[in-house]
Amino acid sequence: ESHDWNVLFPLTSHASSPLSIPGGTRQSPINIQWRDSVYDPFLKPLKISYDPSTCLHIWNNGYSFLVEFDDSTDKSIIMGGPLENQYRLKQFHFHWGAINEWGSEHTVDSKFYPAELHLVHWNAVVYPTFEEAVMEGNGLAVIGVFLKLGKHHEGLQTLVDALPAIKHKFDVFDPSCLIPSCPDYWTYAGSLTTPPLTESVTWIIKKKPIEVDENQVSFAFRMLLFTSDGEEEKRMVDNFRPLQPLMDRTVRSSFQ
């Protein structure tokens, strides 16, 4: 099937849907100003239960590399947190920079991290398909995890080892090993950060980053290409969207 987002998600939207016009009122990413975030005591802990055997394959979609999961059942889901329903894991991917000074999509007090992981989930309780959920305000939930440089990350290495092959078939991979155990998160109503940019995402941004070592980010992520075989090589770097205006939104925190 075509891996071109524009084919999968044409930017032109149903005129009636107010959610999918970029330049809308809830675009992502944003800068999270820690002191402006509001503690919400009613926010529940996020419940994450992934079945590693739902892992399918890793591939390069021209925007990032992503690991896709079998989302035909409720085997890998998240619930609780700011969410009304449970959401099914569909894929995870990363955003990174050409150098360690930047790379994340969200910033915290205007600080960039070298990379950011996005675990994308969709509301299969309410919507029949992912494609439909993409167009609805409560359709998606994306967990954002910042990567900072530090000690080697064993779980990430499994992915890094597969990158050269990129078409690498995965047997099992449990993405919860990439999520910090600290339960603290920020949450806000936002959008997808690559086309179709629809305003359908409940963002859950973990407060604590995970630590990865220099080689894991630099060697691995920056060896990937935007271009396909035979084209003039363009390294896949700086695949993050510029910050978007907060407009009339409040970022809530699950912690004081």
Ligand SMILES: Cc1ccnc(S(N)(=O)=O)n1
């Ligand atoms: C599945 C998908 C498509 C577009 N953008 C995103 S993202 N970067 O907002 O997680 N995810």
Ligand SMILES: [Zn+2]
């Ligand atoms: Zn993303």
